[in-house]
Amino acid sequence: MKKDISNSEDVEFLVNQFYDLVVNDELIGPFFNNVANVNWDEHLPHMVQFWETVLLGKATFEGWPMRTHLVLNKKASLKEEHFERWIEYWYKVLDENFEGPVALEAKNRAKIMRDLILFKIEQQKTQNIIQ
Numbered sequence: 001m002k003k004d005i006s007n008s009e010d011v012e013f014l015v016n017q018f019y020d021l022v023v024n025d026e027l028i029g030p031f032f033n034n035v036a037n038v039n040w041d042e043h044l045p046h047m048v049q050f051w052e053t054v055l056l057g058k059a060t061f062e063g064w065p066m067r068t069h070l071v072l073n074k075k076a077s078l079k080e081e082h083f084e085r086w087i088e089y090w091y092k093v094l095d096e097n098f099e100g101p102v103a104l105e106a107k108n109r110a111k112i113m114r115d116l117i118l119f120k121i122e123q124q125k126t127q128n129i130i131q
Protein backbone atom coordinates (compact mmCIF):
# COMPACT_ATOMS: atom_id res chain seq x y z
CA MET A 1 0.00 0.00 0.00
CA LYS A 2 1.28 3.46 -0.87
CA LYS A 3 1.49 6.21 1.70
CA ASP A 4 -0.49 9.43 1.65
CA ILE A 5 1.08 12.87 1.27
CA SER A 6 1.84 13.85 4.84
CA ASN A 7 4.75 16.28 5.02
CA SER A 8 6.81 18.87 3.08
CA GLU A 9 9.24 16.21 1.84
CA ASP A 10 6.35 14.35 0.19
CA VAL A 11 5.17 17.55 -1.48
CA GLU A 12 8.71 18.33 -2.63
CA PHE A 13 9.02 14.86 -4.13
CA LEU A 14 5.66 15.20 -5.88
CA VAL A 15 6.46 18.63 -7.29
CA ASN A 16 9.94 17.60 -8.50
CA GLN A 17 8.67 14.46 -10.22
CA PHE A 18 5.82 16.37 -11.80
CA TYR A 19 7.92 19.19 -13.25
CA ASP A 20 10.46 16.68 -14.58
CA LEU A 21 7.67 15.47 -16.85
CA VAL A 22 6.29 18.94 -17.60
CA VAL A 23 9.59 20.50 -18.59
CA ASN A 24 10.25 17.76 -21.16
CA ASP A 25 6.76 17.74 -22.63
CA GLU A 26 6.46 19.06 -26.18
CA LEU A 27 3.00 20.53 -25.67
CA ILE A 28 3.29 22.33 -22.35
CA GLY A 29 7.05 22.46 -21.69
CA PRO A 30 7.47 25.53 -23.95
CA PHE A 31 5.11 27.60 -21.77
CA PHE A 32 7.58 27.21 -18.93
CA ASN A 33 10.84 27.19 -20.88
CA ASN A 34 10.16 29.72 -23.63
CA VAL A 35 7.10 31.83 -22.79
CA ALA A 36 7.54 32.43 -19.05
CA ASN A 37 11.27 31.66 -19.00
CA VAL A 38 10.82 30.09 -15.61
CA ASN A 39 13.73 30.16 -13.22
CA TRP A 40 13.45 26.60 -11.90
CA ASP A 41 15.54 27.27 -8.80
CA GLU A 42 12.82 29.68 -7.74
CA HIS A 43 9.77 28.07 -9.29
CA LEU A 44 10.12 24.63 -7.71
CA PRO A 45 10.32 25.83 -4.09
CA HIS A 46 7.50 28.26 -4.89
CA MET A 47 5.31 25.41 -6.10
CA VAL A 48 6.18 23.33 -3.04
CA GLN A 49 4.97 26.28 -0.96
CA PHE A 50 1.75 26.43 -2.98
CA TRP A 51 0.93 22.76 -2.55
CA GLU A 52 1.90 22.54 1.10
CA THR A 53 -0.34 25.54 1.72
CA VAL A 54 -3.23 23.85 -0.12
CA LEU A 55 -2.69 20.33 1.19
CA LEU A 56 -0.98 20.63 4.55
CA GLY A 57 -2.34 23.97 5.78
CA LYS A 58 1.13 25.49 6.07
CA ALA A 59 0.42 29.03 4.75
CA THR A 60 3.88 29.46 3.22
CA PHE A 61 2.69 30.44 -0.28
CA GLU A 62 2.50 34.02 -1.47
CA GLY A 63 1.38 34.50 -5.03
CA TRP A 64 -1.42 35.24 -7.39
CA PRO A 65 -1.99 32.12 -9.47
CA MET A 66 -5.03 33.36 -11.37
CA ARG A 67 -3.29 36.50 -12.53
CA THR A 68 -0.12 34.55 -13.39
CA HIS A 69 -2.03 32.31 -15.80
CA LEU A 70 -4.04 35.16 -17.31
CA VAL A 71 -0.85 37.07 -18.02
CA LEU A 72 0.65 33.89 -19.46
CA ASN A 73 -2.43 33.44 -21.66
CA LYS A 74 -1.90 36.91 -23.12
CA LYS A 75 1.59 35.89 -24.22
CA ALA A 76 0.65 32.43 -25.58
CA SER A 77 -2.88 31.11 -25.73
CA LEU A 78 -3.61 28.61 -22.94
CA LYS A 79 -6.13 26.01 -24.09
CA GLU A 80 -8.06 23.14 -22.57
CA GLU A 81 -5.62 20.63 -24.08
CA HIS A 82 -2.76 22.23 -22.14
CA PHE A 83 -4.65 21.83 -18.88
CA GLU A 84 -5.52 18.23 -19.77
CA ARG A 85 -1.85 17.40 -20.27
CA TRP A 86 -0.96 19.16 -17.00
CA ILE A 87 -3.63 17.18 -15.15
CA GLU A 88 -2.56 13.93 -16.82
CA TYR A 89 0.99 14.27 -15.42
CA TRP A 90 -0.25 15.42 -12.04
CA TYR A 91 -2.47 12.32 -11.75
CA LYS A 92 0.31 10.05 -13.04
CA VAL A 93 2.81 11.14 -10.39
CA LEU A 94 0.16 11.04 -7.67
CA ASP A 95 -1.10 7.59 -8.66
CA GLU A 96 2.39 6.13 -8.92
CA ASN A 97 3.51 7.35 -5.51
CA PHE A 98 0.68 8.15 -3.14
CA GLU A 99 -2.77 7.13 -2.04
CA GLY A 100 -5.19 8.47 0.54
CA PRO A 101 -7.39 11.48 1.20
CA VAL A 102 -4.65 14.09 0.76
CA ALA A 103 -3.55 12.62 -2.57
CA LEU A 104 -7.19 12.71 -3.65
CA GLU A 105 -7.47 16.31 -2.50
CA ALA A 106 -4.39 17.14 -4.63
CA LYS A 107 -6.24 15.82 -7.68
CA ASN A 108 -9.45 17.65 -6.85
CA ARG A 109 -7.75 20.97 -6.17
CA ALA A 110 -5.90 20.83 -9.49
CA LYS A 111 -9.17 20.21 -11.33
CA ILE A 112 -10.89 23.07 -9.53
CA MET A 113 -8.01 25.36 -10.45
CA ARG A 114 -8.16 24.19 -14.08
CA ASP A 115 -11.89 24.96 -14.25
CA LEU A 116 -11.46 28.37 -12.64
CA ILE A 117 -8.57 29.40 -14.88
CA LEU A 118 -10.37 28.22 -18.03
CA PHE A 119 -13.48 30.12 -16.96
CA LYS A 120 -11.48 33.31 -16.42
CA ILE A 121 -9.69 32.86 -19.75
CA GLU A 122 -13.08 32.76 -21.49
CA GLN A 123 -14.14 35.88 -19.59
CA GLN A 124 -10.90 37.58 -20.53
CA LYS A 125 -11.75 37.09 -24.23
CA THR A 126 -14.99 39.03 -23.98
CA GLN A 127 -14.11 41.52 -21.28
CA ASN A 128 -10.46 42.15 -22.05
CA ILE A 129 -9.43 41.99 -18.43
CA ILE A 130 -6.37 40.54 -16.78
CA GLN A 131 -7.98 39.53 -13.52
Ligand code: HEM
Nearest residue numbers: 028031032036038050063064065068082083086110113114
Ligand atom coordinates in the same frame (compact mmCIF):
# COMPACT_ATOMS: atom_id res chain seq x y z
C1 HEM B 1 -4.68 23.24 -13.68
C2 HEM B 1 -3.71 23.14 -12.96
C3 HEM B 1 -2.67 24.18 -12.66
C4 HEM B 1 -2.32 24.55 -11.41
C5 HEM B 1 -2.90 24.04 -10.10
C6 HEM B 1 -1.25 25.53 -11.54
C7 HEM B 1 -0.64 26.17 -10.49
C8 HEM B 1 0.28 27.18 -10.59
C9 HEM B 1 0.74 28.01 -9.51
C10 HEM B 1 0.26 27.93 -8.07
C11 HEM B 1 1.66 28.86 -10.00
C12 HEM B 1 2.41 29.97 -9.23
C13 HEM B 1 1.61 31.24 -9.41
C14 HEM B 1 2.13 32.44 -8.63
O1 HEM B 1 3.32 32.56 -8.39
O2 HEM B 1 1.31 33.30 -8.28
C15 HEM B 1 1.81 28.56 -11.40
C16 HEM B 1 2.68 29.18 -12.26
C17 HEM B 1 2.82 28.86 -13.57
N1 HEM B 1 2.02 28.02 -14.31
FE1 HEM B 1 0.50 26.92 -13.61
N2 HEM B 1 -0.97 25.73 -12.87
C18 HEM B 1 -1.81 24.92 -13.60
C19 HEM B 1 -1.85 24.81 -14.96
C20 HEM B 1 -0.90 25.33 -15.81
C21 HEM B 1 -0.81 25.08 -17.23
C22 HEM B 1 -1.76 24.19 -18.04
C23 HEM B 1 0.28 25.76 -17.69
C24 HEM B 1 0.86 25.84 -19.06
C25 HEM B 1 0.76 24.94 -19.96
C26 HEM B 1 0.86 26.46 -16.56
C27 HEM B 1 1.98 27.24 -16.61
C28 HEM B 1 2.51 27.96 -15.56
C29 HEM B 1 3.70 28.78 -15.66
C30 HEM B 1 4.56 28.96 -16.91
C31 HEM B 1 3.89 29.35 -14.42
C32 HEM B 1 5.03 30.28 -13.98
C33 HEM B 1 4.82 31.65 -14.44
C34 HEM B 1 5.96 32.54 -14.04
O3 HEM B 1 6.76 32.18 -13.16
O4 HEM B 1 6.04 33.62 -14.62
N3 HEM B 1 0.12 26.19 -15.45
N4 HEM B 1 0.94 27.54 -11.74
